[in-house]
Amino acid sequence: MSFKTLLLGRSRSLNEQNLFHKISLIAVFAWVGLGADGLSSSCYGPEEAFKALGANVHLSLFVALATVVTIIVICASYSQIIALFPTGGGGYLVASKLLSPTAGVVSGSALLIDYVLTITLSVASGADALFSLLPPHWQVWKLTFSLVGVSGLTLVNLRGVKESVLLWVPVFFLFVGTHAFVILYAIGTHASGLAGVATATAHEVHTVSSQLGWFALLALLLKAYSMGAGTYTGIEAVSNGLPILREPRVQTGRRTMIYMGASLALTVAGLLLAYLLYAVAPAEGKTLNAVLCEKLTAAWPHTTGTVFLFAFLGSEAVLLLIAAETGFLDGPRVLANMALDRWAPTRFANLSDRFITQNGILLMGGAALVMMTATRGSVDALVVFYSINVFITFTLSQLGMVVHWWRERNTEPKWLRKLAINGFGLVLTTFILVSLTAVKFFEGGWVTLLVTGLLVAIAFAIKRHYTGVTEQLCRLDAIVDAAEVKVTAHTSDSVAADPKARTAIVLVNGYNGLGLHTCLHVPRMFGDTFRNFAFIAVGPVDAGNFKGAAEIDSLRVHTVAETERYAAWASAHGYGAATFTAIGHDIMGEVMRLAAEARVRFPKSVFFAGQLAFARETRLTRFLHNSTAFTLQRRFFVANLPFVVLPIRVGD
16 A cells, blocks of 8 residues: 555546445535534634623624524525535636636636635634633643644545545534533523613613714624624535535535524524523633633533533634635636636646545645735634625625526526525625624724635636636637638548557547647658558546546447547548547546557557647646646656657737
């Protein structure tokens, strides 16, 4: 067993029986992997809102009510998005399809930054919760622990989606059980104090409004509500992660959304009420949840209280680490979708041998490490940066859905009800976005918006490059129509390929001008040396088509059909023709396997591949294009196979 296999697991095969069933998630596991982000926000969201109220803590009841309403509205809105985009309708795709590509890239860029912050804040909050249990002098190791945590999660996610989720299931349900018990125990043992809480709340409303005015009261509530807005991040994760859910995906996604929304709303509202019942106040080096649990278990037997306290806070710490899973599961998927649309380098759509977007996971983990180091793992600093971006995506998604239902009003019988749900969601998310920006902008929120703007600018630069290359390649494609005329006019029987004759084996990728120009270069350079043409084609399995067995079968059929068109072209020009095709995520590995087969059949053969040659090559062009031909050339040389790279010049 190689070190890579030991570290990341064995390679998976497309021929593996029930592959998609094995790697997909049922609703309960999706709740763990995708819902942990939202549920874990109860470890810091209610605390931030509670502390923002200062001495007027009883006003937190209004914040709790507003939070529950917000969660219900956003969940209902995203349930409609799941139904409309059953193969994955995250904020990037919704904005791109229903509004415009520009709106899509803004939404996608905002999501990417948000998912990096999700990873960073989740791990930093987990470290805070864990070190609340430890002696104060251990605090110096908290940043180191956070950095190791991000690195470890990156490694776990490189093993695969399901593997990374199943690891955390016991701890997730320990969190759910302990927090449900704390909330129910607090309410049950202090039921007589509920009337006092209501009275104190009414008194605070009267006091603040009479002393400072109603406007100041609303401003205070708005600030607290905004500081707790991190609670809503992660709700969009299910719509982004639909491709990894078990069929039928829409039903699984909606069930997951119900689990997520109900657990989040009850936990947040319950904790805020428990803070009031136990008169919880901030303490140095401890979270409010830690203070609450200490007060709750103070009268218990020492051993029982200590064990429960460790279970309660330990599950919080680990769940916050699990919450980073959302960033690792959905961040690379958003990046892959942007790469497929050429807003990001295409390499981010590639899959590893574990069928995960490995490059995206490494990028998200690396960016989180940089952010963790820059902020030194400070939750207070990260919370300021957090949640603005997710509401940019929320707002654009809701706007896209409103536009969609309005367009479909003549064909969708229930359009008005659906428009009302997304319309209310649009008003609510827009209000929160404006409020968050106003409250957090000068505290550091401007940094998040600046970085997002820079990412959008980079995306446009990448898109401009790919668009220019596509336009240049279209000039090469002019030869395709002429080739089709030649093939159509050819009516004689195909020439049988002679295995003993000299054979040019050409590596192609789709029937296009690049491949045909490569074929035409062979006789121009070598005259009548070759009597056969054989074609090797590998259909790339990437994030765009790895969605189900039907898509894989379609890719296989398409790859064969495109390669047969080259064979028809060769026959029309009097050459013997043969084809070798496969599909896979490891393009080079599949090419080498097919090359070995072709070499056995045609011993007197030379391999050819076309490589784009840019008139002005820069580091950017080298990064955005993978130079597959040159990489293959080295592998062919090692295998003692003759290989010729034919330059196809573009950009003159």
